[in-house]
Amino acid sequence: MDQFRIHGGKALRGGVEAAGSKNATLPILAASLLADAPCRLTRVPNLRDTETFLTLLGEFGLRVERPVPREVVIDTSGAKTGVAPYDLVRTMRASVMVLGPLVTRFGKAQVSLPGGCAIGARPIDQHLKGLEAMGAEISLEDGYIEVKAKRLKGARISFDMVTVTGTKNLMMAASLAKGVTVLENAALEPEVSCLADLINQMGGCVSGAGTSIIEIEGVDRLGGYEVEVPPDRIEVGTFMIAGAITRGDVTIHRCVPEHVRSLTLRLRDAGLEVTEGNDWVKVLANGPLRPVNIKTAAYPGFPTDLQAQFMVLMTLAKGSCAITETIFENRFMHAAEIIRMGAKVVTEGRTAHLDGVKELTGAHVMATDLRASASLVLAGLAAKGDTIVRRVYHIDRGYERIEERLRTLGAEIERVSE
Numbered sequence: 001m002d003q004f005r006i007h008g009g010k011a012l013r014g015g016v017e018a019a020g021s022k023n024a025t026l027p028i029l030a031a032s033l034l035a036d037a038p039c040r041l042t043r044v045p046n047l048r049d050t051e052t053f054l055t056l057l058g059e060f061g062l063r064v065e066r067p068v069p070r071e072v073v074i075d076t077s078g079a080k081t082g083v084a085p086y087d088l089v090r091t092m093r094a095s096v097m098v099l100g101p102l103v104t105r106f107g108k109a110q111v112s113l114p115g116g117c118a119i120g121a122r123p124i125d126q127h128l129k130g131l132e133a134m135g136a137e138i139s140l141e142d143g144y145i146e147v148k149a150k151r152l153k154g155a156r157i158s159f160d161m162v163t164v165t166g167t168k169n170l171m172m173a174a175s176l177a178k179g180v181t182v183l184e185n186a187a188l189e190p191e192v193s194c195l196a197d198l199i200n201q202m203g204g205c206v207s208g209a210g211t212s213i214i215e216i217e218g219v220d221r222l223g224g225y226e227v228e229v230p231p232d233r234i235e236v237g238t239f240m241i242a243g244a245i246t247r248g249d250v251t252i253h254r255c256v257p258e259h260v261r262s263l264t265l266r267l268r269d270a271g272l273e274v275t276e277g278n279d280w281v282k283v284l285a286n287g288p289l290r291p292v293n294i295k296t297a298a299y300p301g302f303p304t305d306l307q308a309q310f311m312v313l314m315t316l317a318k319g320s321c322a323i324t325e326t327i328f329e330n331r332f333m334h335a336a337e338i339i340r341m342g343a344k345v346v347t348e349g350r351t352a353h354l355d356g357v358k359e360l361t362g363a364h365v366m367a368t369d370l371r372a373s374a375s376l377v378l379a380g381l382a383a384k385g386d387t388i389v390r391r392v393y394h395i396d397r398g399y400e401r402i403e404e405r406l407r408t409l410g411a412e413i414e415r416v417s418e
């Protein structure tokens with residue numbers, strides 16, 4: 001297994017380009033199961049999760065070609081339903097997003113129950129509740145969900161809580177259903193709007209994406225698509241915090257500043273100078289770091305996927321603050337690791353109380369999940385001395401060659417095998 005060796009204390013300076021969004025790429029790939037014509041994606045991020053999803057599409061007869069790096073062309077002529085196997089689904093729970101497309105197009109789908117992951121139980125009851133409302137029969141056997149429906153029919157579905165992949169899954173299911181589906185309490189994430197635009201490009205009829213009420217009028221067939229994957233707002237936010245925590249001056253290019261607005265406002269509250277253009281954001285640290293309380297929330301609130309990274313930044317603030325995680329029940333695992341680096345963090349249920357310290361000191365730390373591992377890299381970049389971050393395969397799921405891109409900003413980081 002690989003690990004990162006980081007020598008901390010260097011201020012990061014310079015520019016880096018945002019990669020395509022993991023959490024936009026996966027539903028776009030799932031949507032190719034709806035298409036009866038070829039599909040083409042550009043700016044595809046080079047990530048473990050992308051590879052896993054492309055392998056998964058092969059289980060359903062899709063042929064994937066990679067003409068040039070970061071481009072994917074999918075021949076959908078051989079599309080058929082099938083089984084999303086446990087060994088793929090357990091490594092990437094986003095696999096559940098094949099359910100909607102497969103059932104609505106082929107009348108049947110079998111997906112291994114994803115099981116929980118490090119950050120929480122991650123149930124999919126909302127996905128299944130919606131499919132049932134659309135007339136699907138659902139059974140659970142040997143850990144596999146089987147969903148069947150002659151043809152899904154439009155329904156009015158109100159989510160009990162905002163669910164990002166639930167919204168995407170049911171939007172895709174509704175796109176070929178008979179009649180109109182209304183999703184209430186839908187997720188507002190930019191990736192949801194990106195998927196809605198894609199389905200409309202394919203000949204579908206989706207309106208209201210970006211609001212909490214999305215209406216989908218089912219059609220009889222959907223064509224292919226050509227799409228450039230939008231920039232990864234969580235990666236952008238991670239690089240912004242890297243600039244902040246190392247007291248540097250970092251610009252992220254080819255991004256959408258609006259998508260990281262909630263972070264920008266809090267970084268300014270924390271005393272960072274954050275400026276932006278139409279496709280870039282710049283973070284300059286030129287004053288004391290002030291403590292800022294945050295509470296994660298669905299978009300456009302503060303993203304749970306940036307909570308760990310922001311917590312590490314706040315360990316060095318001059319004063320105390322509280323960080324509340326409202327989305328997942330176990331997303332403070334990075335706290336135990338940064339405490340070993342000298343941070344003062346006390347977690348009580350879903351709230352972490354921090355008292356700022358003068359500096360962090362390097363240590364051997366263990367990555368536990370994708371965003372926690374990113375936060376440990378940030379801690380290592382800021383810490384005095386050397387840090388070893390182990391099990392960096394977690395980070396490779398959602399960040400493309402992060403050590404190479406941090407090195408272009410002056411970081412002393414290298415990947416070594418354990």
Ligand code: EPZ
Nearest residue numbers: 023094122123124125126127162163164165305327328370
């Ligand atoms: C998506 O996960 C993202 N993953 C997550 O990013 C992100 O943290 C999350 O949205 C929240 O923004 C992808 O897009 C691939 P949810 P998702 O359904 O859709 C509960 C990363 O680091 N819930 O919005 O799986 C659930 O337990 C990953 O890139 C149910 O109870 O999250 C959670 O508490 C991590 N039943 C809350 O809702 C359901 O049927 C939000 O989950 C569905 C969800």
